[in-house]
Amino acid sequence: MSNKIKWGVLGGGGDSLIGILHRIAASMFDAYQLTGGVFNPDVTISLDFAKEIGIPTDRIHANLDEIIAAELALPEKERIQVFSVLTPNFLHFPMAKQLLEAGFHVICEKPMTMTYDEALELQSIQQKNKNIFALTHTYTGYPMVRQMKEMIANGEIGAIQKVDVQYYQGWINPIIHDKDQRSSTWRLNPKKSGISCCMGDIGVHAYQMLEFVTGKKIKSILADLNHLYEDNQMDIDGTILLRLDEYVKGVLRASQIATGEENNFTVAVYGKKASLKWEQENPNYLYLLEEEKPLQVLKPGHSYNSALSLDGTKLPPGHPEGIFDAMGNIYKGVAKAIRGEQFNEGEFPGMQDGVRGMNFIEKAIQSHHDGNAWVTL
Amino acid sequence: MSNKIKWGVLGGGGDSLIGILHRIAASMFDAYQLTGGVFNPDVTISLDFAKEIGIPTDRIHANLDEIIAAELALPEKERIQVFSVLTPNFLHFPMAKQLLEAGFHVICEKPMTMTYDEALELQSIQQKNKNIFALTHTYTGYPMVRQMKEMIANGEIGAIQKVDVQYYQGWINPIIHDKDQRSSTWRLNPKKSGISCCMGDIGVHAYQMLEFVTGKKIKSILADLNHLYEDNQMDIDGTILLRLDEYVKGVLRASQIATGEENNFTVAVYGKKASLKWEQENPNYLYLLEEEKPLQVLKPGHSYNSALSLDGTKLPPGHPEGIFDAMGNIYKGVAKAIRGEQFNEGEFPGMQDGVRGMNFIEKAIQSHHDGNAWVTL
Amino acid sequence: MSNKIKWGVLGGGGDSLIGILHRIAASMFDAYQLTGGVFNPDVTISLDFAKEIGIPTDRIHANLDEIIAAELALPEKERIQVFSVLTPNFLHFPMAKQLLEAGFHVICEKPMTMTYDEALELQSIQQKNKNIFALTHTYTGYPMVRQMKEMIANGEIGAIQKVDVQYYQGWINPIIHDKDQRSSTWRLNPKKSGISCCMGDIGVHAYQMLEFVTGKKIKSILADLNHLYEDNQMDIDGTILLRLDEYVKGVLRASQIATGEENNFTVAVYGKKASLKWEQENPNYLYLLEEEKPLQVLKPGHSYNSALSLDGTKLPPGHPEGIFDAMGNIYKGVAKAIRGEQFNEGEFPGMQDGVRGMNFIEKAIQSHHDGNAWVTL
Amino acid sequence: MSNKIKWGVLGGGGDSLIGILHRIAASMFDAYQLTGGVFNPDVTISLDFAKEIGIPTDRIHANLDEIIAAELALPEKERIQVFSVLTPNFLHFPMAKQLLEAGFHVICEKPMTMTYDEALELQSIQQKNKNIFALTHTYTGYPMVRQMKEMIANGEIGAIQKVDVQYYQGWINPIIHDKDQRSSTWRLNPKKSGISCCMGDIGVHAYQMLEFVTGKKIKSILADLNHLYEDNQMDIDGTILLRLDEYVKGVLRASQIATGEENNFTVAVYGKKASLKWEQENPNYLYLLEEEKPLQVLKPGHSYNSALSLDGTKLPPGHPEGIFDAMGNIYKGVAKAIRGEQFNEGEFPGMQDGVRGMNFIEKAIQSHHDGNAWVTL
Numbered sequence A, B, C, D: 001m002s003n004k005i006k007w008g009v010l011g012g013g014g015d016s017l018i019g020i021l022h023r024i025a026a027s028m029f030d031a032y033q034l035t036g037g038v039f040n041p042d043v044t045i046s047l048d049f050a051k052e053i054g055i056p057t058d059r060i061h062a063n064l065d066e067i068i069a070a071e072l073a074l075p076e077k078e079r080i081q082v083f084s085v086l087t088p089n090f091l092h093f094p095m096a097k098q099l100l101e102a103g104f105h106v107i108c109e110k111p112m113t114m115t116y117d118e119a120l121e122l123q124s125i126q127q128k129n130k131n132i133f134a135l136t137h138t139y140t141g142y143p144m145v146r147q148m149k150e151m152i153a154n155g156e157i158g159a160i161q162k163v164d165v166q167y168y169q170g171w172i173n174p175i176i177h178d179k180d181q182r183s184s185t186w187r188l189n190p191k192k193s194g195i196s197c198c199m200g201d202i203g204v205h206a207y208q209m210l211e212f213v214t215g216k217k218i219k220s221i222l223a224d225l226n227h228l229y230e231d232n233q234m235d236i237d238g239t240i241l242l243r244l245d246e247y248v249k250g251v252l253r254a255s256q257i258a259t260g261e262e263n264n265f266t267v268a269v270y271g272k273k274a275s276l277k278w279e280q281e282n283p284n285y286l287y288l289l290e291e292e293k294p295l296q297v298l299k300p301g302h303s304y305n306s307a308l309s310l311d312g313t314k315l316p317p318g319h320p321e322g323i324f325d326a327m328g329n330i331y332k333g334v335a336k337a338i339r340g341e342q343f344n345e346g347e348f349p350g351m352q353d354g355v356r357g358m359n360f361i362e363k364a365i366q367s368h369h370d371g372n373a374w375v376t377l
Helices: A017-027 A043-052 A064-072 A089-101 A116-129 A143-153 A179-184 A198-214 A323-338 A351-369 B017-027 B043-052 B064-072 B089-101 B116-129 B143-153 B179-184 B198-214 B323-338 B351-369 C017-027 C043-052 C064-073 C089-101 C116-129 C143-153 C179-184 C198-214 C323-338 C351-369 D017-027 D043-052 D064-072 D089-101 D116-129 D143-153 D179-184 D198-214 D323-338 D351-369
Strands: A005-011 A032-038 A082-086 A105-108 A133-135 A160-168 A220-226 A237-245 A248-255 A264-271 A274-279 A286-290 A295-298 A374-376 B005-011 B032-038 B082-086 B105-108 B133-135 B160-168 B220-226 B237-245 B248-255 B264-271 B274-279 B286-290 B295-298 B374-376 C005-011 C032-038 C082-086 C105-108 C133-135 C160-168 C220-226 C237-245 C248-255 C264-271 C274-279 C286-290 C295-298 C374-376 D005-011 D032-038 D082-086 D105-108 D133-135 D160-168 D220-226 D237-245 D248-255 D264-271 D274-279 D286-290 D295-298
Touching (some): A005 A017, A005 A064, A005 A089, A017 A032, A017 A082, A017 A323, A017 B017, A032 A043, A032 A064, A064 A089, A082 A089, A089 A116, A105 A323, A116 A351, A133 A323, A133 A351, A143 A198, A143 A286, A160 A198, A198 A237, A198 A248, A198 A351, A220 A351, A248 C237, A323 B323, A351 A374, B005 B017, B017 B032, B017 B082, B017 B323, B064 B089, B082 B089, B089 B105, B105 B323, B116 B351, B133 B351, B143 B274, B160 B198, B160 B237, B198 B220, B198 B237, B198 B264, B220 D220, B237 B351, B237 D237, C005 C017, C005 C089, C017 C082, C017 D017, C032 C043, C064 C089, C082 C089, C116 C351, C133 C323, C143 C198, C143 C264, C143 C323, C160 C198, C198 C220, C198 C248, C198 C264, C198 C351, C220 C351, C237 C351, D005 D017, D005 D089, D017 D032, D017 D323, D032 D043, D032 D064, D064 D089, D089 D116, D105 D323, D116 D351, D143 D274, D143 D323, D160 D198, D160 D237, D198 D264, D198 D351, D220 D351, D237 D351
Parallel strands (some): A005 A032, A005 A082, A105 A133, B105 B133, B160 B248, C005 C032, C005 C082, C082 C105, C105 C133, C160 C248, D005 D032, D005 D082, D105 D133, D160 D248
Antiparallel strands (some): A220 A374, A237 A248, A264 A274, A286 A295, B220 B237, B220 B374, B295 C295, C160 C264, C237 C248, C274 C286, C286 C295, D160 D264, D220 D237, D274 D286, D286 D295
């Protein structure tokens, strides 16, 4: 019998991109066996999908209650060990909560919850139950992001003195300029999407990335957001001033109206000795800048990279890996944690990232509404 | 019961990179079920590996004869449909031959055979038996390579007037300069590797790519190869002049001593109206050059791409995909062929690529040994 | 007799980089004849320098008073027509003032003055006397910056909805971290450098560039600057939130502690229809981003560029021009103005840029000191 | 009186791009005084042009004989010291010959002569008369080309084992495809342009660059050229196999039908220890590739560069210089030579480059016509 981790999936059926992404990622290191799930609120669709992707249908259920009950009824060794929560955003929190309480490990899509209070509640459950909880800030799985984190931690750029992170997209442009579309899309409806659009969706990635690579906490923020139209309630663009310390400042920029930008997520950390820069759209390059030295471009798979970085590269240098590989690396890390193997804290983002992220989103909105005031995180 | 394609694998066990690559690729579109195989000449290792990757062990066998016999003994509907041949190079031909003769479809790693004669023999078997045969020239699976092929086919650059393809690596450098290493590595031993090292390994990729994207046949070549040391019998570098037609010329450059190059495979096709250029290390960009117009950079996933290109992109623009995704696209195409679905001839390279490639390799060596003579392909 | 413009230079002698830059720029279109000047406060040095660079010494003088008197004593047709002011920053204002009052045209290095009040005073003199006044914001002379300005003016990107400008350098890093150096350099001494270091030196370039390419005025700003050390009085880094209109926002980022950055000045303008991006370190590329269209890269010298852009390119495409050429283009524009020829307002920055720039600098410092308050420009 | 070098110019009047390029280059380091010349065969036009560019007309003459006679009639200290020959190609040789024989130094545009025999004749005159002779292979004046040359000379990449040089343009494309145009342009008329178009115009730049940066001589070549149309006598594209030594090979590629390419001139030299790559269109970057080390990108003006490289950079890092600056550096080197100052042999190409270049062109054509035979240079 297979010693793969028994894996359940909630949501992600049909042509769901997120479903494809997670299934491929889970397959990458032969660590997971897709064992059951609720792919769709309609169980017939769920069952058909199971057949389509070639997995047994006996552990496909109609809803979360049923699958939890059914799994708990099995001997512990046979039970699904971890669930991935890929459902619409507003279901992340209740589902993750129920799963953690029932003793399952959870891999949760972003956003973790709709509010900071929910995030705190989830954290307290997890801390009590000691389950593994991963939040799929996928970009942290790239080998060169991991390398950046390790180099900063090892002091290779010296004390950090400035940070700059950008996440620019242009996708909302065709929607926002059409009055009908902007009033009807769920993305701009606070009831369905939470209090923020741009910061909640991508700004929080930028925020998490900054704390991930620097290993530092952002202490306070001042946000200036843009709604573009008076009749639009949600931020679709914004700049946030950052303080990591009295004399360590920076800026976070995010936009969904940066026309023509695809997924232009970049992070730069300037240290006293050197600097590091990375760009998501060309993820296999890490730029090291030092005074009066040639610019250095680090690439994955080379022996000069850290163990954490090398753990996330499957092929020799020059064979480009992409975002599926980044997600695969996160799943690999979670597998180690579930199996009780040793792992590096950089291998997957978790509960703390989710809690801090929700706090960031709420404080960003608060800062903006308070007239661009400084708010402590 | 799953309607996935029942898939067998020969070789590729343990930490084999090629094994990982093929398994991930096969999983990408939920089309294949790894059903059995011979992962290692030692059946104990094979069985352990099956357990490790979590598949049933009942269809793991000691050798090719046994697995063929066992599968043929099963009802046709339960049988493995396609085998991937990932064994050492010299086994590709005999294994593919035996599989085709027994009626299985084959996905074969490169090189297809050790000689052109073997290639012709394999081709005649396949033509008789009508099996599906795919040769994993992985790079043709990239969306922007497919886009390049389609644009050229559609006449977007006009009549081709010049081609230039490069495949530069530096990996053999540390080996070639050490007398002991260069005399002992299997790569430089013609008995183990065939008559060519550089052209056989990477030059043939460049050759195949050129014919793939242009849809044209190279008619004759003149090769100048380099062995670097008198005691080395194998080419590790070379330049090959190309003729596609009397007034359509080009050049193919390949090297394993281009110190510091990783996998620098590029292709440029210059047409009467415009030109297209692509680079493997940054595979998500396709450059369109036109006189007195801005340079255009095409990227995957956009509606301006062809159906063939879009079929190979899983996520929205700005989410980089890599070489695993390219291989996944080839597996996707093979799956369509096996299932009898409609597919585009650009979806996977096959027997003809293998036959032409082996001819190219032998003719390149011949041209070089004949004093850089023109040889017809 | 030459019909070149008779040109005088104040400062810029010896190995002065700024002197070299202006002399080469002035020579580029054969429009100026270096006729006289005060290259150094020590007239002996001035005379030696005149000999060294091969110009007659009879119109070299000991100071500004003398050269003005001497030139005014000449018949008007023989007089120096325009002076370039290349002296230390604190001398720009008094010299420019004296020259304008005496009826000369002026090309002035940046910063125009030490204070906004001085800038207003200078403006009022110039408006009265109607002299030509150019301020050498050199970067606006690049052909692709001019092209960007024209495309925006022509509505090619639609209504502007977001701007982002960056000017990152790392040069002050070795100084700022050494207590002795940071307390002694004139750059960090407000008495010698004015009230701002980073914003006064480079932030103002970014500000001017934004207004130059957009043709819009920035209405209000909120600045957060960084001094890095408590004992340092001057900003060496900062981020400034921008408002062009109620729903048109942006950000300006400038730093002298971005370790390893050389002169990383970039500008991005996002419009409703498309976007444009430009980078000073690779000045011959202009990026046009449109939804669902390939990225377009415009380059100098092509017929698709505007007349203003083409006027600033001397050689066919593919022959890189640089910053000397950008300054040369500004001198070319000034020459047209002096000669009474028709010229485009984009050909050289002038008094208004200087006045607005000084206002920007003072308001940025004020905003920071008022606790990051919004300040109207 | 000025101690600038007295400089004469033949050709280059009016809007001539080459005239502008040389005048700006000569002005860059204040070393030359344009003193006289024959700008145009029509002396009236010459005189008008002198006025237009603001130089005295008394040393403008009707033809070369007259200006030589007039200058020789002056006291030696007052005479023009060096002439730049910017006339149509077929005049380079007779003019340079006459100037050298009359004792003048010469800066000559490329091609130096129309034939190899003429080149040898010119060389023998110069060797006898010991004049300074510079041939303006402009690209060698770029700081990063100089740096490349020095690093190779210093052994930083170890023994050279492979070279690859490319010079791709597309400009002849609109001409070559039009029967009338291709039969009428002087470029494709051997009587006016010499025996080669592509190799004579740009291939020879590539050849010279390779010998310049490597410090090695190419021993033999095998050329395959393309005329594209049967009725076209001249090469407009071609690939040339190179031998520097028995086991040191390479390739030179040049084209004027590489549609959409502007001036894509690149050179790569692969050594036993490391490699260096440079691209003319982005001339301020030099790429150093080493095994298992990050890619290094060297840029001008940094202290890690050689004295030769630094001598050719006028401004701090991050201020892009271009092709005018490259030509300026060559003029600077020639000035040192004329003044008897110490200079590095890399500061300007000279007679030997011209002689070898003409030999290369003739041998390339010969190789092609002999059926792609190896020809010793």
